[in-house]
Amino acid sequence: xxxxxxxxxxxxxxxxxxxxxxxxxxxxxxxxxxxxxxxxxxxxxxxxxxxxxxxxxxxxxxxxxxxxxxxxxxxxxxxxxxxxxxxxxxxxxxxxxxxxxxxxx
Amino acid sequence: xxxxxxxxxxxxxxxxxxxxxxxxxxxxxxxxxxxxxxxxxxxxxxxxxxxxxxxxxxxxxxxxxxxxxxxxxxxxxxxxxxxxxxxxxxxxxxxxxxxxxxxxxxxxxxxxxxxxxxxxxxxxxxxxxxxxxxxxxxxxxxxxxxxxxxxxxxxxxxxxxxxxxxxxxxxxxxxxxxxxxxxxxxxxxxxxxxxxxxxxxxxxxxxxxxxxxxxxxxxxxxxxxxxxxxxxxxxxxxxxxxxxxxxxxxxxxxxxxxxxxxxxxxxxxxxxxxxxxxxxxxxxxxxxxxxxxxxxxxxxxxxxxxxxxxxxxxxxxxxxxxxxxxxxxxxxxxxxxxxxxxxxxxxxxxxxxxxxxxxxxxxxxxxxxxxxxxxxxxxxxxxxxxxxxxxxxxxxxxxxxxxxxxxxxxxxxxxxxxxxxxxxxxxxxxxxxxxxxxxxxxxxxxxxxxxxxxxxxxxx
Numbered sequence: 001x002x003x004x005x006x007x008x009x010x011x012x013x014x015x016x017x018x019x020x021x022x023x024x025x026x027x028x029x030x031x032x033x034x035x036x037x038x039x040x041x042x043x044x045x046x047x048x049x050x051x052x053x054x055x056x057x058x059x060x061x062x063x064x065x066x067x068x069x070x071x072x073x074x075x076x077x078x079x080x081x082x083x084x085x086x087x088x089x090x091x092x093x094x095x096x097x098x099x100x101x102x103x104x105x
Numbered sequence: 106x107x108x109x110x111x112x113x114x115x116x117x118x119x120x121x122x123x124x125x126x127x128x129x130x131x132x133x134x135x136x137x138x139x140x141x142x143x144x145x146x147x148x149x150x151x152x153x154x155x156x157x158x159x160x161x162x163x164x165x166x167x168x169x170x171x172x173x174x175x176x177x178x179x180x181x182x183x184x185x186x187x188x189x190x191x192x193x194x195x196x197x198x199x200x201x202x203x204x205x206x207x208x209x210x211x212x213x214x215x216x217x218x219x220x221x222x223x224x225x226x227x228x229x230x231x232x233x234x235x236x237x238x239x240x241x242x243x244x245x246x247x248x249x250x251x252x253x254x255x256x257x258x259x260x261x262x263x264x265x266x267x268x269x270x271x272x273x274x275x276x277x278x279x280x281x282x283x284x285x286x287x288x289x290x291x292x293x294x295x296x297x298x299x300x301x302x303x304x305x306x307x308x309x310x311x312x313x314x315x316x317x318x319x320x321x322x323x324x325x326x327x328x329x330x331x332x333x334x335x336x337x338x339x340x341x342x343x344x345x346x347x348x349x350x351x352x353x354x355x356x357x358x359x360x361x362x363x364x365x366x367x368x369x370x371x372x373x374x375x376x377x378x379x380x381x382x383x384x385x386x387x388x389x390x391x392x393x394x395x396x397x398x399x400x401x402x403x404x405x406x407x408x409x410x411x412x413x414x415x416x417x418x419x420x421x422x423x424x425x426x427x428x429x430x431x432x433x434x435x436x437x438x439x440x441x442x443x444x445x446x447x448x449x450x451x452x453x454x455x456x457x458x459x460x461x462x463x464x465x466x467x468x469x470x471x472x473x474x475x476x477x478x479x480x481x482x483x484x485x486x487x488x489x490x491x492x493x494x495x496x497x498x499x500x501x502x503x504x505x506x507x508x509x510x511x512x513x514x515x516x517x518x519x520x521x522x523x524x525x526x527x528x529x530x531x532x533x534x535x536x537x538x539x540x541x542x543x544x545x546x547x548x549x550x551x552x553x554x555x556x557x558x559x560x561x562x563x564x565x
Contacts, residue, residue: 014345017345018353021349021354022353033454034190035454041198046343046344046348047348048204050204052158054211056167067166067207070211073204077178081198086138090138
């Protein structure tokens with residue numbers, strides 16, 4: 001059984017995290033949608049951490065094989081997501097300097 | 106060796122903090138670049154401290170996996186041209202989904218307990234995100250026909266596969282005695298069905314809707330990661346919180362994109378966009394070609410020019426030439442504005458990114474709602490490699506494009522369309538804008554043709 005305290009803690013966490021995600025996106029101009037999609041794509045690369053734990057605790061060859069593949073996929077998600085986002089944002093940086101402070105909309 | 110695992114939780118908390126700061130900074134153009142650096146540093150530290158988790162083995166495999174996957178991701182992302190970014194997002198998102206599905210699989214291979222249901226849900230979402238994103242990648246990359254693939258009874262088949270996947274997932278947990286199968290048999294069945302559903306779900310979706318779909322799979326992967334985080338014996342809250350943030354942000358982003366295209370999510374997934382061609386549609390007139398020199402003259406003496414760029418500009422890497430053209434026209438006191446359709450290119454903001462790269466100022470770029478009333482009073486509209494986003498068929502009932510907001514370029518006095526050839530757009534629909542009396546076609550690679558126009562303008 002999941003104990004009730006843990007269940008409620010989980011619900012608190014989910015609610016606050018969902019709200020955070022909502023707030024981050026809702027104030028964003030359209031032109032940043034692609035970099036942000038790419039950025040959030042990078043953030044869920046945290047799956048690598050879980051894949052590492054799974055592989056580290058794997059005992060049977062099957063578990064090891066799946067864990068190993070998961071680590072490869074997760075690592076590709078992290079580095080690929082980072083480089084893509086970085087490359088997109090690099091362009092913004094250059095032209096962004098010319099822009100005045102304030103809402104870019 | 107001293108046990109340093111107490112350090113994991115504080116570091117994960119800091120990681121989450123910096124993820125949020127990073128995403129917050131990414132939501133403003135001025136600070137966006139530093140945002141990804143913050144998030145990247147946090148990710149690196151979180152990955153490193155994870156090695157301190159008690160009782161871990163297989164360190165060599167972990168290192169090899171990180172090197173292979175990380176190396177692939179780095180090289181693939183570095184090598185791809187800017188136009189290829191959307192499919193790279195799809196590819197890496199799919200890989201994240203695959204990793205999440207893999208974690209679920211291993212969790213379910215162990216003892217089945219109360220949190221296993223979370224692993225099952227995470228597994229199906231992750232697997233669908235994986236196979237769906239791969240199909241999206243193949244379509245955008247052009248390794249697969251981008252047109253929707255539809256067949257009769259498709260929705261019945263899809264629903265049946267989904268129901269079977271859910272049922273086999275439920276059997277993993279419940280393992281009902283009256284079915285003579287074991288968990289070891291349900292598991293592969295469950296994942297195969299989930300993967301097949303991801304493929305089936307993405308096949309009927311046309312290229313024009315891909316951004317929405319990728320964004321949705323992005324949210325899916327986030328959700329799968331969060332569920333996997335919960336399914337561990339000791340919940341991994343870094344995964345849970347990061348996953349939920351991506352899930353929520355991604356869902357909202359998906360809705361915003363769909364809204365920008367005036368398409369509902371159900372429509373995107375069940376509409377088989379562009380699959381039907383209007384029957385018996387007769388287009389009057391013919392396509393009238395024009396030379397670069399003439400275009401230069403028309404532009405030089407215009408009162409106002411609006412440029413509507415599309416995917417063709419991105420493919421031809423013409424943004425530098427377009428910027429040059431803009432500067433030349435402005436030196437002749439011809440004001441130039443850019444009309445940016447919400448899904449011009451393959452993703453929202455795609456054009457903004459490319460034009461920003463070329464040095465076009467933000468305040469020159471206008472949303473469709475801002476610019477549409479201006480077309481009627483404009484002398485020349487230059488359509489550079491755009492097609493579906495300027496197709497007047499969107500105003501005609503019965504057209505597969507009907508209802509999609511478009512740039513009303515046909516209201517301008519002159520429309521000049523720069524296009525590679527006479528082919529159709531990504532949605533595969535004939536564009537009668539090209540046949541209008543006030544439209545002239547300038548054929549060729551956009552970088553070359555814009556270059557020719559620039560040369561001709563300099564001589565004037």
